[in-house]
Amino acid sequence: MMIEIQHLSKYYGSFHVLQDINLTIQEGELVALLGPSGSGKTTLLRVIAGLEIADEGIVVCNGEDLTHVHVQDRQVGFVFQHYALFKHMTVFENVAFGLKARKKKWRPSPVEIKEKVQTLLELVKMQEFSSRYPSQLSGGQRQRIALARALAVEPKILLLDEPFGALDAKVRKELRRWLRRLHDEFKITSIFVTHDQEEALDVADRIVIMNQGKIEQIGTPQDIYEQPASSFVYDFLGNVNLFHGRLREGKLDIGAAQFSVADDHHPFDIETVGYVRPHHLMISRQKTEQDTITARISHLHTVGPIVHVELKREETQEYLEAQMSVEQFHALQLRIGETVYVSPQQVKVFIPSDFVI
Numbered sequence: 254m255m256i257e258i259q260h261l262s263k264y265y266g267s268f269h270v271l272q273d274i275n276l277t278i279q280e281g282e283l284v285a286l287l288g289p290s291g292s293g294k295t296t297l298l299r300v301i302a303g304l305e306i307a308d309e310g311i312v313v314c315n316g317e318d319l320t321h322v323h324v325q326d327r328q329v330g331f332v333f334q335h336y337a338l339f340k341h342m343t344v345f346e347n348v349a350f351g352l353k354a355r356k357k358k359w360r361p362s363p364v365e366i367k368e369k370v371q372t373l374l375e376l377v378k379m380q381e382f383s384s385r386y387p388s389q390l391s392g393g394q395r396q397r398i399a400l401a402r403a404l405a406v407e408p409k410i411l412l413l414d415e416p417f418g419a420l421d422a423k424v425r426k427e428l429r430r431w432l433r434r435l436h437d438e439f440k441i442t443s444i445f446v447t448h449d450q451e452e453a454l455d456v457a458d459r460i461v462i463m464n465q466g467k468i469e470q471i472g473t474p475q476d477i478y479e480q481p482a483s484s485f486v487y488d489f490l491g492n493v494n495l496f497h498g499r500l501r502e503g504k505l506d507i508g509a510a511q512f513s514v515a516d517d518h519h520p521f522d523i524e525t526v527g528y529v530r531p532h533h534l535m536i537s538r539q540k541t542e543q544d545t546i547t548a549r550i551s552h553l554h555t556v557g558p559i560v561h562v563e564l565k566r567e568e569t570q571e572y573l574e575a576q577m578s579v580e581q582f583h584a585l586q587l588r589i590g591e592t593v594y595v596s597p598q599q600v601k602v603f604i605p606s607d608f609v610i
């Protein structure tokens with residue numbers, strides 16, 4: 254089902270929690286709502302579900318305005334962060350619940366219900382657990398049952414609110430891959446809320462970045478990562494080093510050095526900030542180039558194949574973070590306390606849209 258959200262606004266008292274949201278989700282798409290805590294992701298999901306009413310704007314599904322369609326008639330399946338399975342029911346009964354609760358004329362026969370539940374339990378690889386109670390399952394298993402239960406009623410839209418938020422990192426990773434496969438099989442239009450950028454980048458067809466009740470950017474994971482539309486998006490999608498300086502003629506002048514700026518075609522001369530990802534910060538032991546920064550290594554730590562290098566800039570005493578492979582690290586033989594030369598390989602600047610010369 255295609256979902257069109259048009260000029261949606263919502264207030265809690267005087268607090269403007271959603272501000273003129275416009276978003277079209279294509280049939281069969283898996284879209285992530287990504288943003289910091291309090292940016293309005295859950296509220297937007299709840300308005301789409303019909304659990305909250307918007308003050309302005311509409312949600313349209315396949316051409317039909319849902320404003321007056323009751324939540325139960327929206328054909329929406331939900332999965333929430335906290336498993337919300339019925340504790341007193343077995344796995345089988347939990348998955349069968351939505352089918353059994355249907356009005357008599359739409360309710361499948363007991364044999365049909367049994368077959369359907371078994372198929373779903375196979376799909377989520379939980380067929381051996383059908384007579385267990387939720388308390389006898391792990392967190393990841395409970396979420397798989399929650400998903401099977403949501404799918405049982407054949408929803409047209411699947412809404413997931415931090416579905417793996419309460420699980421540890423390894424289980425989260427497994428489940429999100431599995432969610433992607435399940436989505437590819439069922440092709441249900443799905444929206445999931447997350448504040449974990451890796452999860453969104455890994456799973457979604459498109460990502461909607463939210464900040465303070467507004468959409469900052471909509472795009473594919475690649476667009477969002479490679480072409481962030483604002484400093485907020487850049488900053489939100491991973492660690493970043495900031496260099497305050499003056500932008501002129503395509504170069505960022507930070508005093509001690511001048512850096513070329515990526516895709517800068519602006520004839521500006523302004524104070525601005527250059528953004529550099531840790532893996533774009535190159536470290537040398539010799540001062541081979543003129544435009545480098547002198548810094549002292551303050552901390553080193555290795556996570557799997559990546560070495561994180563913390564440095565302190567000599568002239569400003571600000572901290573920088575660089576990343577390199579273990580192989581590069583061994584080749585350089587870096588040590589805490591030594592002075593090195595740092596040069597950014599890619600600098601991004603964001604010019605405010607209301608900036609005029």
Ligand SMILES: Nc1ncnc2c1ncn2[C@@H]1O[C@H](COP(=O)(O)OP(=O)(O)OP(=O)(O)O)[C@@H](O)[C@H]1O
Binds near residue numbers: 290448
């Ligand atoms: N029922 C409510 N009454 C008043 N304010 C609310 C209500 N529900 C949410 N809010 C506020 O609205 C803002 C957005 O909340 P929302 O839950 O949509 O954010 P979120 O992006 O999903 O955050 P999180 O990642 O922490 O779940 C927050 O500042 C929150 O405190």
